Amino acid sequence: MLAVSASQLMAARYQMALSLGFHIVLSCFGVAFPALIYIVHRRGIRGDADALVLAKRWSKVAAVLFAVGAVSGTVLSFEMGLLWPGLMSRFGDVIGLPFAMEGIAFFVEAIFLGIYLYGWDRLSPKTHLRTLIPMMVSGVVGTFCIVAVNAWMNSPSGFRIVGDGTDFTVTDVQPWTAMFNNAVWLQFLHMFVAAYMVVGFVVAAVYAGGLLKGRRDRLHRMGFTTAFAVATVAAVIQPMIGHVAGMRLAEHQPTKLAAMELATTTERNAPLNLGGILIDGKVYGAIRIPGLSSFLSRGWFNRDVPGLDVAPTADQPPANVVHNSFQIMVGIGTALVLFSLWFWWRRRRQHDALTSRRFLKLAVIAGPAAVLALESGWTTTEVGRQPWIVQDVLRVKDAVTPNGGIWISFSVILIVYAGLGTITYRVIRSMSRRWRDNGQIDLPTPYGPPAEHAPVPAEVS
Amino acid sequence: MSLADLCAALMFFGVVAYAIFAGADFGSGVWDLLAGDAERGGRLRHQIDKSIGPVWEANHVWLIYVLVFLWTAFPKPFAAMITTLFVPWLFVALGIVLRGAGFAFRKFAETLGQARFYGAAFAASSLITPFFLGMIAGAIASGRVSLEHGGLITSWTGPTSWVGGVLAVLTCSFLAATFLAADSHRGGDHELARYCGRRALVSGLASGAVAMIAILPIEADAKTLADGLQGKAAPFVIISAVAGLFALWRLRTERYARARVGAVIAVAAVVVGWGVAQYPDLLVDHATIADSAGARSTLFGLLIVFAIAAVTAVPAMIWLFVLVNRSEWASDTHQAPLAP
Numbered sequence: 039m040l041a042v043s044a045s046q047l048m049a050a051r052y053q054m055a056l057s058l059g060f061h062i063v064l065s066c067f068g069v070a071f072p073a074l075i076y077i078v079h080r081r082g083i084r085g086d087a088d089a090l091v092l093a094k095r096w097s098k099v100a101a102v103l104f105a106v107g108a109v110s111g112t113v114l115s116f117e118m119g120l121l122w123p124g125l126m127s128r129f130g131d132v133i134g135l136p137f138a139m140e141g142i143a144f145f146v147e148a149i150f151l152g153i154y155l156y157g158w159d160r161l162s163p164k165t166h167l168r169t170l171i172p173m174m175v176s177g178v179v180g181t182f183c184i185v186a187v188n189a190w191m192n193s194p195s196g197f198r199i200v201g202d203g204t205d206f207t208v209t210d211v212q213p214w215t216a217m218f219n220n221a222v223w224l225q226f227l228h229m230f231v232a233a234y235m236v237v238g239f240v241v242a243a244v245y246a247g248g249l250l251k252g253r254r255d256r257l258h259r260m261g262f263t264t265a266f267a268v269a270t271v272a273a274v275i276q277p278m279i280g281h282v283a284g285m286r287l288a289e290h291q292p293t294k295l296a297a298m299e300l301a302t303t304t305e306r307n308a309p310l311n312l313g314g315i316l317i318d319g320k321v322y323g324a325i326r327i328p329g330l331s332s333f334l335s336r337g338w339f340n341r342d343v344p345g346l347d348v349a350p351t352a353d354q355p356p357a358n359v360v361h362n363s364f365q366i367m368v369g370i371g372t373a374l375v376l377f378s379l380w381f382w383w384r385r386r387r388q389h390d391a392l393t394s395r396r397f398l399k400l401a402v403i404a405g406p407a408a409v410l411a412l413e414s415g416w417t418t419t420e421v422g423r424q425p426w427i428v429q430d431v432l433r434v435k436d437a438v439t440p441n442g443g444i445w446i447s448f449s450v451i452l453i454v455y456a457g458l459g460t461i462t463y464r465v466i467r468s469m470s471r472r473w474r475d476n477g478q479i480d481l482p483t484p485y486g487p488p489a490e491h492a493p494v495p496a497e498v499s
Numbered sequence: 500m501s502l503a504d505l506c507a508a509l510m511f512f513g514v515v516a517y518a519i520f521a522g523a524d525f526g527s528g529v530w531d532l533l534a535g536d537a538e539r540g541g542r543l544r545h546q547i548d549k550s551i552g553p554v555w556e557a558n559h560v561w562l563i564y565v566l567v568f569l570w571t572a573f574p575k576p577f578a579a580m581i582t583t584l585f586v587p588w589l590f591v592a593l594g595i596v597l598r599g600a601g602f603a604f605r606k607f608a609e610t611l612g613q614a615r616f617y618g619a620a621f622a623a624s625s626l627i628t629p630f631f632l633g634m635i636a637g638a639i640a641s642g643r644v645s646l647e648h649g650g651l652i653t654s655w656t657g658p659t660s661w662v663g664g665v666l667a668v669l670t671c672s673f674l675a676a677t678f679l680a681a682d683s684h685r686g687g688d689h690e691l692a693r694y695c696g697r698r699a700l701v702s703g704l705a706s707g708a709v710a711m712i713a714i715l716p717i718e719a720d721a722k723t724l725a726d727g728l729q730g731k732a733a734p735f736v737i738i739s740a741v742a743g744l745f746a747l748w749r750l751r752t753e754r755y756a757r758a759r760v761g762a763v764i765a766v767a768a769v770v771v772g773w774g775v776a777q778y779p780d781l782l783v784d785h786a787t788i789a790d791s792a793g794a795r796s797t798l799f800g801l802l803i804v805f806a807i808a809a810v811t812a813v814p815a816m817i818w819l820f821v822l823v824n825r826s827e828w829a830s831d832t833h834q835a836p837l838a839p
């Protein structure tokens with residue numbers, strides 16, 4: 039394959055990161071929102087009118103978010119080939135099965151989404167509620183499958199390489215082994231729980247914003263507590279999964295762990311660096327906590343933590359990006375656990391935190407913070423794998439497309455996604471404003487000017 | 500039939516399903532574009548929203564299905580295809596984003612002006628997407644995609660590509676108009692049904708005419724395809740012609756549900772005919788199915804995945820189509836109609 043310029047490789051990476059970073063937020067809603075809707079909908083059909091209103095409104099919001107999620111996901115599947123033909127042509131058959139299984143999950147999700155959205159008043163309430171269940175299940179399966187591909191890139195297995203350099207052939211393909219590689223379970227659990235955190239905190243943030251503006255009705259309180267409860271459960275579990283995921287790295291991706299910890303040399307009793315940056319091989323400005331890194335990532339103090347020196351300089355990831363995104367994720371994750379537990383603890387003691395402006399302001403921030411943790415988490419895994427697209431097997435620069443003009447497609451995507459993001463936000467905002475203003479749940483679409491006698495199509499009349 | 504052939508057939512099944520179901524959705528967008536200003540077009544647009552609203556996302560997944568089958572079973576042809584046809588694929592991607600988003604946004608638009616803006620994005624991209632998909636099909640069918648990388652522009656601008664693009668738009672419009680006629684008829688709006696039926700007739704006749712004229716450029720430009728269409732794929736061409744004529748007759752007699760069956764068969768037969776005509780090549784003149792298939796173990800895995808799909812997604816899909824074809828779903832129990 040032709041040599042590819044560094045700038046073009048950059049453009050391809052930016053384009054991939056942008057489209058994934060955009061899509062992942064929406065895909066979280068695809069995974070976790072059905073469960074939230076299920077909770078209020080179930081309460082609704084058992085006689086709670088407010089809960090039913092919430093379910094109806096949320097399902098309309100879901101219609102918009104899922105549509106944008108589906109189209110941005112389609113762009114991703116194109117980009118696998120458009121940007122990384124060197125990966126797909128060599129390994130398409132190794133990692134194809136999880137992608138194909140994911141296709142089934144998408145089918146099921148999209149079908150039941152259609153049924154659910156149009157099923158209001160057309161299906162029996164019980165059947166209608168139950169159509170949410172396949173959507174939740176396909177959220178699980180879909181997440182597993184897509185994360186399996188990424189986990190395989192981190193921990194490749196299920197094939198053998200003959201030859202070396204970039205001119206190798208892939209033989210002995212065992213697609214199921216590739217799918218159930220040793221990174222998949224932890225990465226999947228971590229991602230899945232992250233989706234519930236993101237959706238829980240974001241929805242709660244919306245209602246916290248409403249409460250701050252003085253909309254103190256039962257609807258807002260219920261919207262807040264339901265979402266916040268789900269988010270709390272996820273937030274409490276998340277650090278444990280993340281911790282175990284980190285321990286796996288010491289063995290399988292030592293350079294990634296070294297970059298995350300900003301460890302330059304392999305040490306026993308390694309200190310934990312809080313903050314800090316690496317310049318010319320030296321760490322500046324970090325707060326060092328002796329021994330803690332060994333304890334956290336290896337399970338005990340006197341164990342080795344790998345340093346960046348386990349790999350030649352050319353094969354080391356950009357440590358500063360990895361380190362800081364990792365710390366942002368862990369910092370936010372820890373803060374969110376404390377924050378959410380604090381709310382329930384106060385509530386048990388009969389303090390209504392929902393009247394505290396300070397609490398509500400923090401709850402508004404928690405939404406974007408969860409999204410930031412999500413993005414930082416992916417940045418950690420992805421950038422931590424550099425310069426490999428498939429760890430120790432294939433470099434990113436050998437996988438990228440030989441086509442020129444990626445800066446153009448990147449710019450187009452940037453503009454389109456900026457517009458798409460803005461419009462999505464504004465459409466949902468306008469929906470909620472209209473719900474408040476006219477109390478109706480169904481928003482008529484203005485297909486034509488309001489007229490008593492809307493005329494029939496031209497030639498008919 | 501070898502394992503690779505079977506996988507190719509399952510993949511091609513997805514191509515046919517996408518052509519029919521998503522084709523009808525795309526075509527609806529084309530009619531939306533031509534429906535006139537807000538005053539005149541409101542009623543048709545309302546019907547389009549009702550008809551494709553519950554199903555478009557599911558129909559769209561067929562494309563994902565085809566892509567993942569392709570890169571899993573035939574990784575090298577996939578990479579060659581998408582690298583050589585980089586430009587049209589980008590347009591398809593852009594079209595898909597704008598169409599889906601525009602459609603979803605329009606439904607919840609606040610003002611008429613916004614609805615028109617989103618609607619325009621939806622409608623225009625419904626035209627662009629099938630056009631470029633048709634061009635891609637033409638490029639492959641005329642042997643312009645090889646396992647080496649071809650010209651970034653010249654590989655998809657040959658005569659067969661133009662035929663493919665135009666024919667794709669016309670057949671999508673034909674399918675959509677027939678579907679919309681059947682749907683509005685069932686919903687009780689006979690006037691709108693006649694309006695759509697007339698459009699179905701026109702676009703059906705145009706599709707047929709273009710298909711006949713197309714024989715000339717294809718003969719000159721795509722020898723392998725032309726031979727296949729006159730040889731082993733001839734029965735499908737005939738089936739398509741007969742079903743198309745049947746559909747046109749039923750449209751004239753205002754039996755829209757039957758017309759729809761004819762239209763579906765006509766389009767499906769053309770697409771199948773294309774596949775049969777170029778068999779056993781995947782990339783015409785450059786790569787056969789057998790030679791370019793991926794690992795056997797993976798092909799086997801794909802069969803298992805397909806079997807799982809057959810017991811999970813397929814019944815669900817049937818249920819969805821049964822539901823939307825019930826009369827309660829066709830009529831407006833839920834939303835007050837805006838137009839009479």
Ligand code: HDD
Binds near residue numbers: 050054424427
């Ligand atoms: C199928 C595999 C896959 C999956 C599930 C993800 N990625 Fe990834 N990502 C890649 C496959 C990939 C890649 C193709 O391997 C890239 C392109 C360049 C590279 O090194 O890896 C990449 C790069 C990449 C980069 C840029 C790294 C750099 O500077 O080079 C970021 C920030 C992300 N991704 C973020 C994400 C996010 C937010 C994801 C969540 C949806 C995600 N990735 C899932």
Ligand code: HEM
Binds near residue numbers: 064104114233
């Ligand atoms: C390389 C990475 C990825 C690719 C190629 C990809 C591909 C896709 C595609 C093609 C779709 C559209 C399906 C449809 O038409 O409904 C989609 C949607 C979806 N994706 Fe991704 N995806 C990626 C990353 C992720 C990740 C990391 C998650 C994690 C949770 C995820 C979860 C989902 C879900 C749940 C949907 C359905 C969304 C909806 O219907 O609203 N995807 N993805």
Ligand code: HEM
Binds near residue numbers: 192408
């Ligand atoms: C609080 C403690 C947390 C710890 C110790 C932790 C640890 C980790 C580790 C070690 C990885 C890298 C895994 C790998 O590359 O194999 C990772 C990845 C990731 N983290 Fe976290 N994390 C925490 C919190 C969070 C939170 C709160 C979120 C989001 C809401 C999050 C989202 C992610 C995501 C999306 C990834 C990449 C995908 C994956 O591995 O599943 N993490 N995390």
